[in-house]
Amino acid sequence: MPPTEDDATPGRSDLRAADRTWESLFRAQVEVMRHLLADDAFAALTVREYDVLFNLSRTDGWIRQRELNAWLLMSQPSLSRMLDRLDERGWVERRRAADDARGVQIRLTPAGARVQRQAGRIHVRTIERVFSAALTRQEMDELTALTDRLRAGLPRLD
Numbered sequence: 001m002p003p004t005e006d007d008a009t010p011g012r013s014d015l016r017a018a019d020r021t022w023e024s025l026f027r028a029q030v031e032v033m034r035h036l037l038a039d040d041a042f043a044a045l046t047v048r049e050y051d052v053l054f055n056l057s058r059t060d061g062w063i064r065q066r067e068l069n070a071w072l073l074m075s076q077p078s079l080s081r082m083l084d085r086l087d088e089r090g091w092v093e094r095r096r097a098a099d100d101a102r103g104v105q106i107r108l109t110p111a112g113a114r115v116q117r118q119a120g121r122i123h124v125r126t127i128e129r130v131f132s133a134a135l136t137r138q139e140m141d142e143l144t145a146l147t148d149r150l151r152a153g154l155p156r157l158d
Contacts, residue, residue, distance in 0.1 A: 035130045041122035052082060053116035056108040064097060065104040091115055
């Protein structure tokens with residue numbers, strides 16, 4: 001018998017399970033972020049600034065601002081203002097895109113890379129301490145696989 005429209009509608013138990021899963025994931029993220037925000041890594045920069053520097057450190061040279069923005073949970077105007085501040089500090093460089101006068105490209109400067117590495121060394125130790133206090137290595141691998149699968153299964157919202 002082919003599936004009916006009712007078969008595609010989530011049941012109450014599916015809705016409850018999804019809600020519990022979301023709340024658990026969100027609450028865990030809040031607790032982890034509280035630990036990370038108390039981290040000495042963020043004495044010289046904010047978590048959001050670190051996120052921008054970290055994402056730029058994973059690129060190979062110049063990247064479009066629009067592409068960087070797709071990796072962040074930040075509005076385009078907020079990212080533009082942050083890039084102004086990071087540029088003033090000498091941590092990023094910006095230029096107009098050669099093929100689009102409205103487009104902007106960004107890259108990490110050597111000074112920005114140093115700041116990111118210094119903060120990153122402290123940050124990764126805190127991450128390890130927080131996660132290993134609650135999870136085994138195998139559980140960390142399982143959680144990584146689950147969150148990777150969740151992200152891969154979602155449509156992009158660009």
